Amino acid sequence: MSPAEAENTGIHCRLDELLVERGMTLTELSGLVGVSVVNLSVLKNDRARAIRYSTLEAICRVLDCQVGDLLVVSD
Template identity: 60%
Template sequence: MSSIRCHLDELLAERAMSLVELSQRIGISVVNLSVLKNNRAKAIRFSTLLAICEELQCTIGELLDIDED
């Protein structure tokens, strides 16, 4: 079964940025970002995707991919 995998941890590490710092910069709660980071999110708003990608200067494809088990 396939699933969507989030690479937020890796992107933050590459940019030496914490989840708290990202949360403050984009105005999304740490809890919501943590759910996404830990691959427990069931849905995500396009506005949230856009805010994350703009702040981290990445594409949606760099943030998310399909994990085929």
């Protein structure tokens, strides 16, 4: 098993899609949420191993979405 396969949790983050729908950049989201661009990028690229509920709540509040809109189970 390759490292990429070992990290695949089956959870996909739709952050890119939600940002496009809202006409917002990752940098803008970072400033509004108070999370670094680097950490948001890790989440956006499905490389996050964990996420705090407070971070999820902040992202969802700014993007006006539910957790299920942001994180989905992929096949």
